[in-house]
Amino acid sequence: MIKILLHGCCGKMGKVVSNLTEKYDNLEITAGVDKFGTNDMKYPVFKSLEECTSDYDVMIDFSRADALEGLLNFSLKNKKPIILCSTGYSNEQLKLLDETSKKLPIFRSANMSVGINLMNMLLRKVAPILNDSYDIEIIEEHHNQKVDSPSGTAIMLADSIKNSIDTDANYVYGRSGHKKREKHDIGIHAIRGGSIVGNHDVIFAGEGEVIKFTHNALSRDLFAVGALKAAIYMAKVTENGLYNMEDVIGLVF
């Protein structure tokens, strides 16, 4: 049995992960941590990591970027792998994450769905071919409760494109004003409204044609399933380092 500590257990994703875990015979949530706190869960919920005394094998986090430092220190102290699903990290936080991964197995992915990770892999192949003659724009849509913009997934997709081409792409967020598009811009646009779970379009606009890669998440279950698969994977990992969803789904191309 793999014992999971769920950080951010009372939020939208925390609740979905809690429900889905019950379908797995080999997984059990032994405790949760959430600022919000509640007694509604089937496991003990602590209001902070400092109060949490539960034994666990792997921690899953769906909370906020500002929780990162505390999560890393707690995981280092307990010598247990951590799965970071939260988004909105700053460059300094990403640097800290990289440094800490030399001392701890850390998993991070801005999107736990198989579909987005497959699309990300395809973009790495396609972008170097299309980059010269097509303009690249990314549009993401999410619910009206999301705090970080653009989405972590949009940044992940943009970074994959940027790292796969030999020109130095420049990110332009939510374009406005009086200025033509520059050739090496990658536009990144965020839409917020209602209960949209999470949609991502990557557009390659050329002369006389547009090629579009689209991923629409129809339910939060697919993120939760990805997090639980990552938990099963990370519980067995012994080497320190930074892992992601491609390790879990075995996308080696």
Ligand SMILES: NC(=O)C1=CN([C@@H]2O[C@H](COP(=O)(O)OP(=O)(O)OC[C@H]3O[C@@H](n4cnc5c(N)ncnc54)[C@H](OP(=O)(O)O)[C@@H]3O)[C@@H](O)[C@H]2O)C=CC1
């Ligand atoms: N990687 C992926 O596939 C996905 C990532 N996400 C990301 O996961 C995160 C959570 O999403 P979602 O569940 O929709 O958000 P919610 O706001 O619904 O849930 C977050 C929960 O974490 C709590 N929380 C916030 N800060 C802390 C903290 N410092 N310590 C402990 N608990 C805290 C919140 O409490 P309170 O409400 O009191 O602040 C809330 O209960 C976001 O960053 C989101 O972008 C979401 C979906 C998929």
Ligand SMILES: O=C(O)C1=N[C@H](C(=O)O)C[C@H](O)C1
């Ligand atoms: O906040 C959300 O809801 C989501 N956040 C992630 C992101 O920022 O990319 C992933 C998913 O699209 C849902």
